[in-house]
Amino acid sequence: MTLDTTMLEAYAKRILKARVYEAAVETPLSAMPLLSQRFDNRILLKREDLQPVYSFKIRGAYNRMAQLTEAQRACGVITASAGNHAQGVSLAAQRMGIQATIVMPRITPEIKIAAARARGARVVLKGDAFSEALTHAMALMEAHGYSWIPPFDDPDVIAGQGTVAMEVLRQNPGPIDAVFVPVGGGGLLAGMTAYIKYLRPEIRVIGVEPEDAASLKAALEARDRVTLDQVGLFAEGVAVAQIGEAPFEILRDHVDEVITVNTDEMCAAVKDIFEDTRAVSETSGALSLAGLKKYAQRPEVSDRTLIAVNTGANLNFDRLQHIAERTQLGEQREAILAVTIPERPGSFKAFCRTLGRRMVTEFNYRYADDREAHIFVGVQVNPGGDDRHELVARLGQHYAVEDLTDNELAKLHIRHLGGGRPQAPLHERLYRFEFPERPGALMNFLNQLPEGWNISLFHYRNHGAAYGRVLIGMQVPASDGATLEQRLDEIGYRYWHETDNPAYRLFVSG
Template identity: 65%
Template structure:
């Protein structure tokens, strides 16, 4: 088997550079220091279509006969293979039709159309699109270009490994490779194990789309009933037949990572390279971090394949919010506090000088209130310490850090209309310099004379924090309250006439 792929891969090396570039193998100094290992990044995100996929697509299309080229090509893809096929077909003057899931990020759909291919959006997953593409092949007679289950595609992807070993002839302990259908890891494993068998080849999959992991566990390919689509580039229900045949006896293991761990890896890559990878592109780095933590590894040379960078800009908001949790640098807590003047400030004093990423509170009834708070931490141990401290002060606490519904939905739904009448409520928006402890200092300025009936704060990573506060100020206290506003020294805006407040909060 390896000898057969040796010939195919060498032949692919003579073809793929018509469209592909030899991508750099970059050091990741920040990751290396943090993990106490040498971390290197194989930068396939720097390809012309921002993904390794054009290597295999072009190698396969280059093998077509003139008669097959005249019939045109069809493929199914979540985006990166689609761009590879579209570019390859454009260079060869071949008609291309690409079937893509409706869930494919807009940036990938637009990129394919710009390369001159016809796009058909069908289904919600790669498997839906693949089934429809097969139907179109029967109807049109076009040649199907499989994204991973084809020896020529696999050989094209293997050129990543050829470059890697040429670029780093020194010791490499392990190479971490993202896995969707398995074409990339099959090609790279075939080359690495033939030429440097001492190097571990480790696949990385999302824990909600682990098709290779379950296949290796079962000893046969398994079709997953459901898969997550956050890492859309690897959202595949079943590993390819040919990739599984190749890798089952070659790779060393598969590491599974969570959405939060993927988001943290995207941030790590950005910190070292100022490049933003897509979720599938950051899988390998997430796998390295998990593997190093599990093994207690130090002083090793570990390579991650950054497989793609086709990220919709609007997804960055989600990535940024989940990255801190993935790094265990943020805890999300639901805390019940007594409803009385000054209790909110006392709660903030218990949290102390820790940075606050988010605060959501709305008056509910006369006895107690529920606060949803995000707190900056230095690891899971500090989270446990904080929870224990709060419980020691008799605050009921529920840890929401690993609660998916809370992270996706509840944190944005806290608040709303108060269940009880809130007398004399005034609504103000404040800005203050953002630094640890700034929120507590703001509350200390207020004193204990007025009850806080609404509070919302989110740290946006800016120089200034923004707080929305509802305060119950009886008419007789209005003069003293105005004096507070004048003395606090922060810019403020009265918002009780804002229609958003009147419709949704008052």
Template identity: 60%
Template sequence: MSVSSSYLERILTARVYDVAIETALDPMPNLSRRCGNRVLLKREDTQPVFSFKLRGAFNKMVQLSREELDRGVVAASAGNHAQGVALSAQQLGCRATIVMPVTTPRIKIDAVARRGAEVVLHGDSYSDAYEEAIRLTEVNGATFVHPYDDPDVIAGQGTVAMEMLRQCADLDAVFIPVGGGGLAAGMASYIKRLKPGIRVIGVEPVEAASMHDSIAAGERVVLPQVGLFADGVAVRQVGAETFRLCRELLDEVVLVDTDAMCAAIKDVFEDTRSILEPAGALALAGLKAWAERQSVTGLTLAAVASGANMNFDRLRHVSERAELGERREAVLAVTIPERPGSFRLFCELLGNHAITEFNYRFADPGEAHIFVGMQIHDRREIGAVLARLGQAGLTALDLTDNEMAKLHIRHLVGGRAPEVRHERVYRFEFPERPGALLNFLTRMGLDWNITLFHYRNHGADYGRVLVGMEVPPGQDEAFQRFLEELGYSYTDECDNPAWPLFLGRPR
């Protein structure tokens, strides 16, 4: 018996509709026209807790005995599973304790508390919260409700596919967000058992590719760290049961970046006037990337909108990056002669592309470095513009995919310090919570002179800082030790080509 066959009866008999609703499979007319395929969106963001997670949570908890319910349940979650458990506990009349990372968006914490569950904030990641939840389960004699690695939870999530196949009979491919793998495992089990010709494709962020890497390795791997932008899928290791199912049933796993998720959030807003969280838009981002890569048209493609628990503050970051993710904006660094008429020539060479951003400050009597954003309709247009600039004798560099340039350089153009010697520049990331920036500064100490410091709250779950430090010769070993003991994720940006153009010493 195949793994999909063994789950079919579980999914067909799952108890979910005491708390969940059958969600719509909505058309995406604007996106469909743009990509040349019929795009459908499974609206799990319209559930009572704005996420599919209550399906699996309730299906697990409704099967507990009254004695087990009276001892209470414990769960670990970044937010959506927590709300599902809290609502299920409310419905079943039992006590629920939810352990959540301290980086969890406030909107999710408040939503869980309003359902009557006890919220315990612990650690910076789901893994930290999970360990604390297991400890509390053992101490209190409660039942642990796993967010994904449980057959009853997987079966509950599989009811999304049951509805989807009933709502559309001619699907060519289904795209599913993957965190721990519960939704993908359940949906793939149902789809591949009844309609094996439908391609089932998982989607993960490039910064949290735990299922992708596990399938490639042939065994479950543990990621050293995961990006927190899509907190709902920020899982370092997928489940044992979900891996077993996904390895056999998924046709592939597509990886997308932050910009692609931001663009997908905008796509959903333009077609539905609804706002998804990053993990909620993950599957649609994967659908777009797959359709472009495969150069397919005329297909019927469906993606799961898995959640809408978005922190309002995060919209600032999403709106900044959506145009880049949609490939409607390019960011260039261009060197032009420092003489009258150069800027006009530069604008003429851009042709019909509107300038969205222009940053410049006088730094050299011979040449000027410009940081410029421009509107595009297709990524291939960047190459044409670079070619025209080169033919005119202007040096140009495409920074559209350069993280430091997009996050920091664009806000710091023109800040040279000619007198500074032996300068090094690093980009740091740390969990964004009250006191985090002060803690970062305190831990840095005063061993080296700070020559540059740029921090901006992007409304995400982690803070980003660009730091320049003056490190005299002979102190390499001590400086490396300092970086390791600091305890934060860091990237050496000394060789980043954007650095000497705008902030560091010209090479």
């Protein structure tokens, strides 16, 4: 028996003995008939959204806290979390009669703060980011002697999460080809991988990460844990910059593959879950299904049993509008195009004739000059990608066309931005930001800019998330370009330089 197998056996025993069912429930493995028919595979969904806290996190939190001594329980517990782990710790503490302190960033949505307080936890709000909340929680732990309850990087937490795999294998004892699991810190994937690979090593275990938060993928490529410079926040439940140390000990040798997906693909998966189960998943909860769908499109994958874990349903209602907007793109059923047509009567009619019987889903136009018009248009296409490329090629025989379907600036801002183009060149620089969704965030930004730099464009939309998406144009002398980006780095908000983006050039810039 190798050392690796010994480790898997040890975790399998921990999982079998894990104390989770004093608070957690065994969740169903639901069939997804519509998706199964579409992809010619048997697709099943593990419904962790049906836990008492609407997330799998109760399993690991409760099992970790069940190991505490009476003295440790008397001192109370503490953790840092902006989401599902906080709910798990709060409920576990309530069931065990332990005082829990939860440190959350100030940007945490009120619904999650209220949920933790409703279960008797003391909530402390600190900082604008998880790292600041974590630092404060550690300081409180040292000062008061609290017991730390980690979200993922702990063997007992991993074992608690691994009970999901125990249920999956019991609920579906027949053939299983692949199991898909969302990855944040890696606790759930590590626990499930250890159990499945020890008992059923022929089953492929596949982690799924957002493209902009793929810490496990980076670690596997480097054969060592790495810290990402920036982490995307759309799926905040898995927005972790570094895979956990204990999870990586398991995953570096035993996980079969990591698939990454984008924002639109996650949104489409949220819709798929709703249509097959009538459940509304959070974006990180639907992450695994988005990866399963990419896997199922491989030519060799058909007539197989594929299982995805829906890890949670703690979704702010306000986010549904944004998710719905991106779903058509995630299903590859809409193309977003910038098309230049002649500025004369009948041009739009001629353009529609070129489209044929396709449905126009969106059309934005503002008069600029008497020679040509730039139109922002959404067109319905068949899923799969080939139809979209054929459409672009056909339109390209008659017009200048830019395909903006994968352009974040176009999808987040340009399609919603009014005002037209300026009369004269503004010599502005354009930046796209993620601002913490809290009072004073904009003022903090403005206060740190030199007074001589004029803001010439501003666009903001609330997406019901912890971070707002903001587009800002600034009139900055060319000689100050390096100074500007140095100042933006110091302010600390995540940003992208978009001055050369074709969507900006065609529809907004002077």
